[in-house]
């Protein structure tokens with residue numbers, strides 16, 4: 001830190017206000033004891049805005065003019081880490097257990113990627129559907145991808161990824177699913193092909209908003225992976241039961257492999273690690 005740089009403390013009442021704000025609005029439970037980590041994550045932002053106290057920053061994010069800043073704050077306090085073909089066992093399960101029926105019956109698949117971050121998860125699903133479901137059924141499949149963060153959603157809609165991200169995609173899928181995009185800062189980039197993108201739509205949705213979800217119809221598959229890590233048991237239980245209501249009978253919910261629903265009272269049946277089924 002250079003001499004004279006702002007370095008305000010995060011006072012206990014400010015931390016409590018921040019905790020209440022994050023929990024009440026987006027269901028994210030900031031843990032006691034993480035004050036210094038949280039202070040460090042937000043400090044750069046305070047400095048960029050020339051703010052001398054956390055109280056002023058908290059006033060800004062709660063003001064009508066601070067909606068965008070609230071989004072930035074949530075981004076700084078959560079992780080958007082994701083990648084193509086992440087947790088591959090789920091995609092094997094879909095290929096083996098879910099898609100053969102849709103292929104045989106020519107029935108389109110409807111999927112919700114809830115907490116989609118910068119789009120790698122829904123685009124992976126679209127690539128798999130395109131590979132497994134022939135036309136004209138593929139074009140009737142729908143993938144809804146939602147996230148709280150407008151910043152990651154903009155990146156997702158752009159559908160352009162650095163070569164390092166695309167390296168996670170199996171080579172045969174790479175050539176089928178991407179076209180070269182203009183390089184940036186000497187880095188090679190690739191764009192998801194329009195024919196893959198066309199079944200994916202993006203929207204902003206706070207999963208823990210008390211309002212009813214705006215989607216009509218039910219989903220065959222819901223992916224909510226590595227999102228509920230921020231929520232406490234009460235919030236996760238409520239959310240998983242809402243997911244259950246949004247699934248078609250026989251539909252599946254996928255969560256991250258480091259997560260578990262075993263401590264919760266939920267209406268879904270455990271199938272295998274990180275996969276749950278809505279019983280008829």
Ligand SMILES: C[S@@+](CC[C@H](N)C(=O)[O-])C[C@H]1O[C@@H](n2cnc3c(N)ncnc32)[C@H](O)[C@@H]1O
Pocket residue numbers: 026027028078079080081082083086114115116117118121146147148149152205206207208224225226227230256
């Ligand atoms: C670690 S990423 C997971 C991305 C992807 N599902 C995966 O597993 O690779 C977690 C995402 O959850 C989103 N998120 C956190 N709280 C949320 C909420 N209350 N409503 C909607 N999205 C939320 C974050 O913005 C972030 O993009």
